[in-house]
Amino acid sequence: MPARKQSVQRTPVSKPAMAIDEHVVEILSDSGEGAQKCGQSFASISARMGKGIWTVEIIPAEIQPPARSIEGASGNRIRVAGYPVANGGDQADLVVAFNEQVLLGRLRANELKPGSIILLEDKWRTSIDTAIADSYNRVYEDLVAQGFCVYEIPMEVECLKLVSDPRRGKNMFVLGLLCSLYSLDIQLAREQIQFIFGKKGELVVTANRRLLEAGWAWAEKNLDFKYKIPATPAKEANIVVNGNMALGLGIMASGMEVCAMYPITPATSVSHYLSDVFEKVGGVVHQAEDEIAACAFAIGSSYAGKCAVTITSGPGYSLKQECIGLAVMAEIPLVVINVQRGGPSTGQPTKAEQGDLLMSIFGSHGDAPKVVMAASDIEDCFFSVITARKIAETFNTVVVLLSDASLATAQQPFARPQFSEEWLAPPVDQSPVGDEDMPYDWDDRTGQSHRFIPGQPNGMHTLTGLAHDRTSSVAYDLGINKEAIHHRSLKLAALQKTLKTPPVFGDDEGKLLVIGWGSTKGAIQEAVARVRADGHSVSSVHLRFLQPMASGIKEILQRFDRVLAVENNWADDMEDAMIDEDNCRYSGLAWILRARYLVDVVCWGEVGEQPIKPGTVERVIRRQLDNKHQEY
Amino acid sequence: MPARKQSVQRTPVSKPAMAIDEHVVEILSDSGEGAQKCGQSFASISARMGKGIWTVEIIPAEIQPPARSIEGASGNRIRVAGYPVANGGDQADLVVAFNEQVLLGRLRANELKPGSIILLEDKWRTSIDTAIADSYNRVYEDLVAQGFCVYEIPMEVECLKLVSDPRRGKNMFVLGLLCSLYSLDIQLAREQIQFIFGKKGELVVTANRRLLEAGWAWAEKNLDFKYKIPATPAKEANIVVNGNMALGLGIMASGMEVCAMYPITPATSVSHYLSDVFEKVGGVVHQAEDEIAACAFAIGSSYAGKCAVTITSGPGYSLKQECIGLAVMAEIPLVVINVQRGGPSTGQPTKAEQGDLLMSIFGSHGDAPKVVMAASDIEDCFFSVITARKIAETFNTVVVLLSDASLATAQQPFARPQFSEEWLAPPVDQSPVGDEDMPYDWDDRTGQSHRFIPGQPNGMHTLTGLAHDRTSSVAYDLGINKEAIHHRSLKLAALQKTLKTPPVFGDDEGKLLVIGWGSTKGAIQEAVARVRADGHSVSSVHLRFLQPMASGIKEILQRFDRVLAVENNWADDMEDAMIDEDNCRYSGLAWILRARYLVDVVCWGEVGEQPIKPGTVERVIRRQLDNKHQEY
Amino acid sequence: MAVRARDLLPRSSEERLTLADYEGCGPRWCTGCGDLGILTAVQRLLRDEQLPLEKVVFVSGIGCSSRFPHYMGTYGFHGLHGRALPIAEGIKMRRPDLHVFVNTGDGDCCSIGAAHWLHATRYNMNMTVMMHDNNIYGLTKKQVSPTSPIGTRSSTTPRGSDLEAFDPLIATLGMSNLSFVAQVADWIPELLYKVISLAFHHRGFSFIRILQRCPEFLPDHFEPWVQDPDRMQILTHEDGVQLSSALSSVYRHQEEHDPSDLIKAREIAATSERMPVGILYRNPDAPCYEDLRRPKQLFTPAMIGAGLEKELDKFTIWPTD
Amino acid sequence: MAVRARDLLPRSSEERLTLADYEGCGPRWCTGCGDLGILTAVQRLLRDEQLPLEKVVFVSGIGCSSRFPHYMGTYGFHGLHGRALPIAEGIKMRRPDLHVFVNTGDGDCCSIGAAHWLHATRYNMNMTVMMHDNNIYGLTKKQVSPTSPIGTRSSTTPRGSDLEAFDPLIATLGMSNLSFVAQVADWIPELLYKVISLAFHHRGFSFIRILQRCPEFLPDHFEPWVQDPDRMQILTHEDGVQLSSALSSVYRHQEEHDPSDLIKAREIAATSERMPVGILYRNPDAPCYEDLRRPKQLFTPAMIGAGLEKELDKFTIWPTD
């Protein structure tokens, strides 16, 4: 067993750190063993040193999955680079695993780079349970045979020197290891430990600091390699949060006062965070009895002048459709956040997907025009909420903000926002209404109208989801519904005129344009950059507004020989024997682009996987460049 | 007041009946005065004589609207022709009104042909309530001034000679009038009365027959005109029902065993009819506590092998979206009938609209492919249900069948269906399942699989809305959801291969192709026939399957210089200052056609009106022919 | 929106609002519909209380009864079938200054809206809820309702309904955090007014089941009770309903019932041979959700800014130099 | 689907089904989860009853508890959050031959599914319903549930929940056409088995609220009751629960309760100081919806054909010659 000996017995003296551009590191453990905390700390320290980071959570589908099980893998992937990164990268360069089983799922999913480094807890080798020992040995041999560079680490043995329950300390030992391996500032690591455990008292802090230092020392002494990733220390303050926390912060910052929700993965953590902090700024989170009630509650609140948001994911979003139609019809501002997950039906609650786009645009019976926008990175999660609230109240309409499971748990530093009172809505108007004013006095050019808020003297009227006229009276005459529908549709057109053409990433014209929306931005742009580096004429454009769409997009599409939509949702494959242009079911955005611009947008979609990787997009692009038309 | 004298004082001796091709007749009363019964009887008698008919109900929006009110108008429009007709025609040629108020709404809506004949109850002229008398006089003068040919009829006076409560008899008096005016067979009218009142006993029948005969005699004696519309006596048995009854009969005939519903206009009358008759063939109608429960109940029933249908309209349809996604995901056959109404939100419950098409195709979160089809006339309502059940069970999928308020209450004779046992599903399979079989053993070519029905030995498995593999086990591994999504999408493609290209109405190629779906078929084809009669190169095609769409449609579209979608739903108007190709919201079908075929389909849509009229479509076509490109 | 000077002045006593001020558009219910009596009682109550028109919101679902807000001169929200209660909750949550009334039907409340009803009871927000129980679906033309008695012939039960009627009174008395439950009938105007008034003055979720006649679809349905006052049982209490002497002579079956006695209330609802009307239960101490959830912080730009900065601090990486 | 000869033969007594036959895939609940005990009791019951695997369907919503069907060797339908009951009703409606069981959680049943629960009770279809009440949302990771006691710290109530717990027992005892209501706890296996067995043998909608421990999110929550049998009140009856002598010595507070006495059942649920377990109410005479709605006609092609022709006759215009 040469690989084994190699690692534990070496006692290196001096280790010059190898300079690398970036690494993708994964830390995997059974759920409850703290790999996530370790990974997040590793990312935070790296970010504080000025490295680019992107973290991806690896979440088991069960609450308490069996120990040492493939599906039980819990942890983090951290991409660390000498420059800003906007996705989790392709395959891992280095993996720390608390047992051999949690590795297997990642291996099967092809998440490890060939020959990558694996740091493996070695205690299983000598387990008295021979089944475990056998399994460990088998996997170990196999990894070595496959060419992975496996280092066995006596994590438990080392931790036991310091603490009695190593299950609760191993993660900080590993953090120490990683700090050594990536030449991180150990002082920052100590501060991180203070930050995490500070509340639990000095004893806990000290114990964990010792574990950290032990890990660091062990690596310095026993491991024969060391990396250094360059850093550009930040000139300004950055914040590091995941997408769902950014949404929560955005809600606070937008001046919305009420969040009505019903728990559902992966949206719920927005409300968890908000439940903790919203009251501190005078807001309230209401957990309703179901999603319909949550949406109706938000509508009531917004109607009464307290702008509200309702947050959900797929199944809850389907349930809210009737209520959304009411808000559209009655012209009540409402922000609906849908953190998309794998569908259809209950589907894959913790997996990322962008499958709800067309439903967002076309959902709710009858003509129910609403604004649909999507956040494309963590910072965008924050600012999109503020924009959404503003549009909702300016146009008295529903704004659907799409995020997804990928952004929900990913972390990436971005410039600390500077709070501005302009983000907030003006206080509720309670001034008397003029005698001539009408609750739906639609502007014939823009479709907009005032709305009267209860409490405004002279503004009394009954709002209704029935067809109604400008005075909000039920309309029995023919043609009145048409007038209202017309004006509601106009509002989208009026908003559309204010939207900016999205910038093109890469050259303004060329052979291939990749187009996407939402969380795939980082992966797409990185893939495009890679093939551009090879001299290929490829650009990309990323949409923030899906309904309405900014002007100028058609012109962009037309400047390229071919347009490829890349999305995290289903697209039929034209190569499939059964599929042809008469029955092909295109990806979501492709439908819209094809219909609106009559451009032959081809598409590639992925479902049921991890967040789309830049390498995957790169391969798709290269195949397109090989000119296999309609392959996807 | 010459017009008045003209009518009541003349005593014509001989009246040769004027031969006409067709007439549109309306009968209007306060709700409860029986105009509907009169109209339906008039239509039935005409149909039995072999004339073509199409009836349209005129329904007040209130349960008991105030008497003598504009919105209270209740009644029927009957188009009678010497040939089959498939829509309610344009403007009325003759109107019978029980008071002058009920006329006004129809006048405002421009439903009366200039100079048309009005038969008006005259009792109001001498009302002791001077406001009423004044109103009557004003309207009367006005009508005469506008050139209408108004005949005042002493309906009440004449009826009082025979019955004490003329409110309950006037309608049969009017039926007699109309039988005389249109030279109908008075013996058939007597039989009709027997048919309607038979159950109420001989006394009632006799009273009504006397009223009928009195009306007939009065007209013969006092009215100076008479029409004759040719008839082609039917060679085969026809049935006359409205669209909702046809759906109900279709459900019986399809072999579905359970109908789960929650009341909602205009869908409910399907279940009213079914509640009456379904038990007689062993079926059951379950009124659930809400639409979600109704859909879930239907899913449960279908899962257990008893194929079920759930019937609803707009708001209920929005509510069912989550359940529909479950049926798609779990591959449970389910027929969902949506009798569309005016939207969005509560909208216009009794008005026709085709606003739910895109939601039907794209509704429910995630990738939820389902079959969407639409009935285009009354006969089609019947047969579409049978087809829908068959597809649902063949492909283990959801079939959405769209009808609308227009078909719901319209009547048109069609050939009496010949029951065939092939319409029915085979009995529930309870045979043991083979050891190798799996509940989702998807065929890689067609996506199809068996399903195991509870009771089948050895078939035990747990069906789930979570991502699952072929054994129906929850899928944690990456890629498994993709496999299932792929196969569910394939099922639509496989069905698509079996669909027939829809026929072109008119020449196979030319200048303009009008394309539509659902209830607009009759109006579109009549309009096309009219402009073709003028020598214009216009054809039309009507779609029955909206998702998937038959092959060959692209080729049809391409054979025309221009394609115009005509729909009863919202379409932005390119002439509007705010609207351009970057923000235009196209009509439903136009979206799909543009996206799929990349053909510049222009569109025209109408909302909030009566069912689309052939004359309206004709005008739209003529404007297109004037080549004002993009006008609509 | 032009501001008129008179709107800015406090109303003087001469400017008493009249019944007409509380009227909206003319009601469109059928002749003899029990909803009309309820409307009259409510308009009178608001007039007597002189509630400012702009401070009142009537919220409803969909149904004949849910047309109610249109007929009031106040603000109104005619919502979705079954969803009146959560909408009303959203309105009340941050607008304690508004008087919120809810009108709902037996289908709206007990069928499609049942989950919301149960939870609204528990939230116990301060609002007055009138459940117009005509034992039938009116607006959609005579389908069976959960509260329809067994054997009811309706469009969906042409041979008579199969299930015993659902009893909303017993059901609501089984819900949690209960605050106020009453029953009254549209045909006893004095009592109707009195009970709605007591409900309005109760701080909390005041639920009134109102027996409401639908002459259009169930013409003789409540006639036995309308015709025979002996079939009614009036629940009186010194601190609750008290009959005028005129009414007392008609409604002879009166029962002193302490509305704080929940066990007794359940017993009355479950076993009373006569139709009990009056206050069944009242608990002034049941906490209101909007009070429990009232944040300690003001919702002001300064507060929001400060709160946000504090949160951002937690996640900030400061430049290292 | 190949037909195996042995499937066609009636099972001989030697071919008794074993516990293993009733097992599905291995349960994935947390260690110590109360759902495990419920699963064991149910598997035992089915084994003891020797129910044919193919004739049993377990229906559930979404939640930890709703994973139940996957762990059974029978047919299962893991449905949508809150919708287990209407799905189960649809299954039972025309398949009286199937034994239908429902597993639902406190959120699934009392929150999003509350309307269905109330109506399922009234429909009273013959099925056994287990409401796994852990007073928390397990699957979505610790959000407050309607049944959480006031003050519960959860992800959405970090400073403690504000409302008194919703009491599902009292609520269900207020519903109409009531048939069977019981309460039991996961930590008393003998009683758990007994109560589920009685529920199964009751013809009608048998609702059991099962107090279920969630060590993951509310580790000590039920400990006072687990540790101290004196906090439990066992409802016994000659025709109902009867304790073994072993159990009798541990659970000393036993109360003879006649399950036909609804008023008493409500009183026990509302006022008992101890946690009542056993059968609260049972009415063998409550009519079942599937029986009431069973059509008199067979659903055969011939019947359908004949019925259709008869209907068509009504609307037919025959050729006039």
Ligand SMILES: Cc1ncc(C[n+]2csc(CCOP(=O)(O)OP(=O)(O)O)c2C)c(N)n1
């Ligand atoms: C989601 C939805 N489902 C169904 C309907 C149709 N609908 C309108 S009112 C109503 C029931 C009316 O009954 P009830 O609530 O008792 O009120 P009532 O008319 O008797 O006052 C129904 C089913 C609807 N508008 N929306």
Ligand SMILES: Cc1ncc(C[n+]2csc(CCOP(=O)(O)OP(=O)(O)O)c2C)c(N)n1
């Ligand atoms: C429509 C919908 N809303 C929300 C969810 C998310 N969700 C899944 S289980 C659950 C609640 C679980 O609590 P409970 O019913 O008490 O079951 P437990 O997990 O505690 O057994 C929720 C909110 C969902 N899957 N679908």
Ligand code: SF4
């Ligand atoms: S249908 Fe009944 S409830 Fe509706 S308005 Fe008429 S009488 Fe009133």
Ligand code: SF4
């Ligand atoms: S989270 Fe709670 S309820 Fe869910 S499996 Fe774990 S212990 Fe059981």
Ligand SMILES: [Mg+2]
């Ligand atoms: Mg009602």
Ligand SMILES: [Mg+2]
């Ligand atoms: Mg729970």
